Amino acid sequence: MKISLPEVRHDQAGFEALVQLFARTQDCLLGKIEIDMVKTSWFDGDMCAAFGALLYRLGSNLNNVVLSNIQTPVERILSKNGFLSNYGRVRIPDTWGTTIPYQRFDVKDDRFFASYIEQEFVQRPEMPKMSKGLIKKFRESVFEIFSNSVLHSRTELGIFSCGQYFPKRHRLDFAVADLGIGMKRNVNESLGLNLTAPAAIEWATSARNTTKTGSIPGGLGLKLLREFITLNKGRLQIVSDNGYWCLDQGNAVTAALPFEFPGTIVGVEINTADKRSYALSSEVDETDIF
Amino acid sequence: MSKTLTISLLEIVGSPLCVASEDGQKVHDRISGAMREGKMVVVSFLNVTSLTSAFLNAAIGQLYSEFSADEIREKLKVHDIQPDDRGLLKRVVETAKEYFKDPERFKTAKRIAMGG
Numbered sequence: 001m002k003i004s005l006p007e008v009r010h011d012q013a014g015f016e017a018l019v020q021l022f023a024r025t026q027d028c029l030l031g032k033i034e035i036d037m038v039k040t041s042w043f044d045g046d047m048c049a050a051f052g053a054l055l056y057r058l059g060s061n062l063n064n065v066v067l068s069n070i071q072t073p074v075e076r077i078l079s080k081n082g083f084l085s086n087y088g089r090v091r092i093p094d095t096w097g098t099t100i101p102y103q104r105f106d107v108k109d110d111r112f113f114a115s116y117i118e119q120e121f122v123q124r125p126e127m128p129k130m131s132k133g134l135i136k137k138f139r140e141s142v143f144e145i146f147s148n149s150v151l152h153s154r155t156e157l158g159i160f161s162c163g164q165y166f167p168k169r170h171r172l173d174f175a176v177a178d179l180g181i182g183m184k185r186n187v188n189e190s191l192g193l194n195l196t197a198p199a200a201i202e203w204a205t206s207a208r209n210t211t212k213t214g215s216i217p218g219g220l221g222l223k224l225l226r227e228f229i230t231l232n233k234g235r236l237q238i239v240s241d242n243g244y245w246c247l248d249q250g251n252a253v254t255a256a257l258p259f260e261f262p263g264t265i266v267g268v269e270i271n272t273a274d275k276r277s278y279a280l281s282s283e284v285d286e287t288d289i290f
Numbered sequence: 291m292s293k294t295l296t297i298s299l300l301e302i303v304g305s306p307l308c309v310a311s312e313d314g315q316k317v318h319d320r321i322s323g324a325m326r327e328g329k330m331v332v333v334s335f336l337n338v339t340s341l342t343s344a345f346l347n348a349a350i351g352q353l354y355s356e357f358s359a360d361e362i363r364e365k366l367k368v369h370d371i372q373p374d375d376r377g378l379l380k381r382v383v384e385t386a387k388e389y390f391k392d393p394e395r396f397k398t399a400k401r402i403a404m405g406g
Contacts, residue, residue: 110309110310110311110312110313111305111307111309111310111313114305114307114309114310114340115307118307133374136339136340136374139340140340140341140342143307143309143340143342143344144342144343144344146309147309147310147311147342147343147344147345148344150310150311150344151311151344210389212389215352215355215356216311216315216347216348216351216352217347217351217352217354217382217385217386217389217390218344218347218389219385219389220343220347220381220382220385221342221343221344224343224378224381278374284373284376284377284380285376286367286368286369286371286376287367288380289368289376289379289380289383290359290362290363290366290383
């Protein structure tokens with residue numbers, strides 16, 4: 001089977017291109033799938049998280065996946081971030097240090113993920129000059145996203161991440177994708193509801209809502225992320241099943257994608273020029289917490 | 291026998307990155323064990339660089355299924371916590387109180403906490 005992939009940007013159209021790819025290949029077993037990238041004139045690095053998740057799933061069905069006709073600029077970026085190392089290409093050095101490498105994790109890899117963020121972002125001198133408060137918020141945000149996948153996705157195939165820094169635009173994009181049960185099933189099973197995928201995402205990102213049961217409370221991670229991204233004037237995108245949700249400049253929009261993604265993708269775009277201190281809660285006294 | 295147990299997050303987690311729910315569970319088990327024995331507990335956040343709500347929910351939020359807010363206020367103290375982390379912990383505590391307001395949830399959680 002040969003499938004042509006259009007350009008993949010980190011926006012609704014980019015996600016649509018990927019779910020279309022999944023729709024056409026999801027039933028393939030023990031086959032050869034050639035993804036022809038001659039028309040892929042652009043590929044945002046952070047989208048490797050979702051793309052890698054899909055290709056990994058195809059591989060888990062014992063398919064042989066081949067990426068062909070990759071245009072030179074796309075090949076360069078996907079080689080720098082280590083993505084193409086998984087598909088028969090040699091990794092090339094990231095001279096300008098604009099990539100946070102593509103990586104697959106298992107659900108038990110919280111610490112490994114934390115070290116990866118430290119080594120590949122926080123401690124790298126080439127990364128953007130961001131205020132200390134902003135770096136801390138960014139780091140915590142991506143940990144919250146990863147924790148969310150660990151706690152809710154029930155993925156058996158792993159969690160995938162990748163990031164890209166765009167220095168001229170002062171933007172840092174980072175995405176985490178899992179191949180789990182998705183928010184719709186999670187929310188509907190927990191609450192006995194029948195929400196659509198976009199409605200389930202909206203529910204999960206709204207104040208105090210949680211699907212958690214048992215002795216450990218939940219329901220804060222995505223809200224903290226939403227608050228931070230609003231203050232930072234960044235962007236937060238979530239794709240789960242056929243739901244698409246985007247928070248941009250404080251406004252949230254939802255849409256239904258034409259096909260499903262077999263899990264959840266959370267993508268953040270940080271405004272790296274943000275000078276806010278983020279020490280907003282200093283008025284809380286140590287003796288007044290409990 | 292000392293009446294106060296001091297817990298260093300850095301020592302228990304083994305890293306300044308307190309982000310994993312599983313690590314939070316280890317912290318919780320120590321706090322809970324000591325409080326059940328009637329001890330005062332001081333949790334030191336010294337040298338911690340990152341915290342997540344997932345970690346704090348497991349470490350501290352969960353205590354509200356076993357102990358009353360008054361008991362926690364009386365027996366649990368935090369030290370050397372950065373101002374913004376203090377804000378996050380306060381949010382986690384408020385969320386936990388809200389979460390366990392549901393009596394069914396509280397009953398189930400208490401049963402789990404008691405190992406039943």
